[in-house]
Amino acid sequence: MAVRGADIACEEGLAEYDVRWPWNHVAEWGRLRPGLTCVFRVKDEARNLPWVLPPMLAAADHVVLVDNLSTDGTAEVGARVAAECGAAERYTGLVYPHRVSRAGQEHLATEPHSVHSLTHFYNWSFSHVRTTYSMKWDGDMVLTPEGVGVLHDLAWQLENSGAVVAIPRHPLSIVSDSEAWLDLGFRFLEPWIYPMGADFTFVKAFEWEVREFPATSQRIVAPEGLVVELKWIEEDEFAHWTSVADFENSRVPRKRREWQVYRALMEGRGETVEGLVRIQAPPGVHIVDHVVHTWLPQAPRPLVRRVRMDP
Template sequence: MTAPDPAYDVRWPWSDGAPMEPGLTCVFRVRDEARNLPWVLPPMLAAADQVILVDNRSSDGTAGLARRIAAEQGASERYQGLEYPFDVSRAGREHLATPPDSVHSLTHFYNWSFSHVRTTYSMKWDGDMVLTEDGIGVLRDLSWQLQGSAAVVAIPRHPLTVVNESEAWIDLGSRFIEPWIYPMGPGFTFVKAFEWEVREFPATSERIIAPEGLCVELKWLDTDEFAQWDGVEEFAQLRVQRKRREFEVVSALREGRGDDVPDLHRILAPPGVHVVDHVVDTWLPAARRPLVQPGRRHA
């Protein structure tokens, strides 16, 4: 299916013989992430060789804020901001009913976004995921160590629900392990799955799992974290156990039952320090390993 505007057709660099430079490009696909960007973008600009941020119809100034942050970090030459102007189907039934080559499909959106990468490796990253200093170091090392390996890298992330500036709850009941870093090539594109898009890779690819504690995924108790889903009843599927756990955590916190959820930990920041900064800079690096106990790990 051809896009309404040819600029949104997917043109992979290898199809045109475009040269690929050694390095790692981080690709964000975001909508209304201005609240998170001050924590999310600076560490990624420090970690990756290139950053591409694709804004999908934000109404909160996400795109402009991202450009300003890149300039403040002295990284404007390594930052590229793009816009994707189409409504994208929500995960779940809407996604399933949308043809994968439609501009409204998550699959097409992701492939179009990643088709702008010009380095040999690319990384999917979300607009609510914050790297620690250890995470920055790991990604810097991987940027050159992965070259020529064809390996895929999975990075555990730990959901952090922020109640207010001084209080948050970190979920260590599950270690969600998802591949985030892939080589660029015809065997590593996005395809349609039942609830969302999936990046394919050859069965022969080595899979590397990064250490725990490199990244937290920000959740805000005062926002609807499930608006991108076509109904929370989708969480009954075994395939989406991560979302089911997130829904259970948020429901418990809103009802004041956080202490009743196993492996959900309340964190209070010292006066004058935002709880996100406290968790990323102090609490998480000092936390006892393993963060997630054996038997509570989900791929």
């Protein structure tokens, strides 16, 4: 039987980086099996992966980690952590060796089917999923123990439902091993989990890529307190954007909030930002472990109380 060619050919003519969707290649790869695969697209996340990967490997059936030009050993750390968790057979490490356009104007100016496009990068990454559900996840997002349980339970409940799942995340700006600021003044909520299929692929939007889904899809919203997003304040939080000037006129309120918090912390005035909570870890406990395992599970709900955003 002849093997079907590319479903989305990259304009550079690099066959290895054409997108071939699994549902169009059943004769070659077989049908998608029930389950949930988490897809990471990462660059220089070696510092975060020891916190990020173990809970995700416990929650998902499979993990695909796509390394994009890291210089800190991200790919090696990912493989090592998976092996240490006894999950090497449920972990796939891939390399995407092309410079990807930064979000904002640079992304907007890039052809959607170029290997340099965020859209093509995401579609190529997700084309390696072999389960019926997939999950977009970032290399700085840590599940709490409650989050592991919720995702593990969802994996079988979603089967054949066609539903998408939105999960709130809580940005944690880390000042030191013992101090951080948790943003509970804005509801960071977006869809992360989708069925695999032709109606659920990525398309180009103005600032970044967007995953499409039918308007008829059921939308499930997970509870708060399941995920923290690690932000080390000594690192450039916005290096993946064309220009920080984009935030001043951004149509996306969450980017304006992230920029507001970042500037306040860099200027030493975190206490002036409504909804930003300072947390101190006890001696001998890392702040990430304290927030994930103790502070956040014990915090009263609702966690997030929205504050007014400046126009």
